[in-house]
Amino acid sequence: MPGISEIVAHVIVAEIGVDMTRFPTAAHLVSSASLCPRNDQSAGKRRPTRVRQGAPWLKTILVTVVWAGARPKGSSLHSVLRLKARRGAKKPLPAVAASVLGACCYMLRDGVPYRDLGVDHFARRDKAKTIGRLVQRLPDLGLRGRRQTFVKPPSRRSSTPGPVASVQ
Secondary structure (H helix, E strand, O other), rough: OOOOOHHHHHEEEEHHHOOOOOOOOHHHHHHOOOOOEEHHHHHHHOOOOOEOOOOOOHHHHHHHHHHHHHHHOHHHHHHHHHHHHOOOOOOOOHHHHHHHHHHHHHHHHHHHOOOOOOOHHHHHOOOOHHHHHHHHHHHHOOOOOOOOOEEEOOOOOOOOOEEEEEEE
């Protein structure tokens, strides 16, 4: 896993243990490590919160892992930069640290090695959803009152392009 050295792996195992049967899901492990945010809202307004105090060694080492893993460009932890642009410099660190801890839980529970999903995992996962969201943004960019069909460039296999979406 990017950012995790042998020493860091020893610290994580020392903090959470090897037996993952005591945690029904990875979310329970993340909650016990105090990496899940609080839900503080009243009358529909969400108030800013901080993560809870608890497991200081584990939180510190996981945030360090996220910082170290976000540096190389080919890393899946490079998504910190995607979240950082929306939420601020340090806001995504606990969220990505929680996903690293969840991955560690699954690796320890199932006995499987780490499999990197790739930098473009989120772009590949919801391609149709992303296309729909971007098509809905087109009228904001000045494409009102015109019907226009956007065409996907032809792939290597076929020479004819197909329509992707249309805007009215």
